[in-house]
Amino acid sequence: MITALSYIVVQTPHMQAWIDQVTHHIGMQVEVLEAGKTMRVRADEKIQRFVVCATSGEPTMGMGFEVPDAQTLMRCSMALEAAGYKTTPGTPEEIELRGVQDMMHFKDNDGVRLEIACGLKDAPTAFKPGRPIGGFRTGPMGLGHVAFITEHFEAISNLYRNVLGMNLTDYTDKPFKVEFLHCNPRHHTIGIAHTGQPAKIYHLMLEYNDFDDLGRAYDMALPNPDSIGVTLGRHINDHATSFYLKNPDGWMFELGWATRTVGPDWEVEELKGMSLWGHDRTWLPDHKREEARQILKHLAAEGMRAPVVLPENQTQLKRTAKE
Numbered sequence: 001m002i003t004a005l006s007y008i009v010v011q012t013p014h015m016q017a018w019i020d021q022v023t024h025h026i027g028m029q030v031e032v033l034e035a036g037k038t039m040r041v042r043a044d045e046k047i048q049r050f051v052v053c054a055t056s057g058e059p060t061m062g063m064g065f066e067v068p069d070a071q072t073l074m075r076c077s078m079a080l081e082a083a084g085y086k087t088t089p090g091t092p093e094e095i096e097l098r099g100v101q102d103m104m105h106f107k108d109n110d111g112v113r114l115e116i117a118c119g120l121k122d123a124p125t126a127f128k129p130g131r132p133i134g135g136f137r138t139g140p141m142g143l144g145h146v147a148f149i150t151e152h153f154e155a156i157s158n159l160y161r162n163v164l165g166m167n168l169t170d171y172t173d174k175p176f177k178v179e180f181l182h183c184n185p186r187h188h189t190i191g192i193a194h195t196g197q198p199a200k201i202y203h204l205m206l207e208y209n210d211f212d213d214l215g216r217a218y219d220m221a222l223p224n225p226d227s228i229g230v231t232l233g234r235h236i237n238d239h240a241t242s243f244y245l246k247n248p249d250g251w252m253f254e255l256g257w258a259t260r261t262v263g264p265d266w267e268v269e270e271l272k273g274m275s276l277w278g279h280d281r282t283w284l285p286d287h288k289r290e291e292a293r294q295i296l297k298h299l300a301a302e303g304m305r306a307p308v309v310l311p312e313n314q315t316q317l318k319r320t321a322k323e
């Protein structure tokens with residue numbers, strides 16, 4: 001039923017730090033609606049990809065998923081109710097703020113607010129990035145992907161796969177249970193992990209069209225090593241070249257490039273690791289970092305590699321007169 005991750009809804013006690021990071025570092029466009037209180041953040045032609053509201057309490061992040069039309073939204077509500085989730089229609093104010101045709105929301109098994117919406121509007125103006133970048137890879141693949149830790153793995157997996165209609169891309173049971181799920185050509189829109197830790201959002205992946213925009217984001221992070229949660233590396237499953245930037249609320253943005261896509265002929269895979277190279281998780285205890293290093297060494301000794309599939313919408317370089 002769900003066709004994409006459409007947007008996220010953030011409540012933060014660090015509004016100004018969010019504005020600075022998403023504009024100057026990531027290169028998104030901020031539209032402040034009420035200074036210090038509410039803003040929309042854009043990544044493309046859509047009216048918003050983040051709705052951010054100030055709070056004096058704990059930070060939260062909820063996800064907004066897209067369905068194609070109002071009928072599917074209705075079917076989605078019925079399926080959720082039948083599965084025991086209480087759904088609530090969006091208020092006119094919530095619908096207006098998000099710039100959608102219609103929306104409803106519910107809480108998942110960990111208490112995370114999930115929204116289902118249709119008809120996310122285009123903005124009346126062209127996307128103006130916060131720094132000169134070639135934009136983000138969104139469109140039919142949606143905003144990106146979210147990975148989170150759950151305390152209710154089976155229930156959450158059932159929710160996304162059997163109630164909301166996502167499909168399994170790949171999985172592993174070691175060193176803990178993880179499933180990656182897709183609902184469009186993006187390799188995964190959701191990653192679910194059960195680590196034994198309390199439920200929390202791990203990261204939101206945003207994908208640049210152009211490799212150099214990722215490299216420059218990394219350059220900007222390097223002078224502040226504490227801001228890098230995971231060093232530059234390449235994922236074994238979606239083949240993203242990426243690094244993870246801590247955000248003001250303590251979870252992370254994965255800034256990536258050139259993920260591979262999946263089609264109807266995709267066959268579910270069991271993963272041999274998380275990354276082909278790099279991706280040192282600086283927040284892990286030393287023995288876990290060492291374990292990850294050993295897996296990378298093993299994969300390197302096997303000669304495991306993956307081709308880079310160039311995204312279609314990367315900036316076309318201007319040809320010189322000679323050519």
Ligand SMILES: [Fe+2]
Nearest residue numbers: 145147205254
């Ligand atoms: Fe990721």
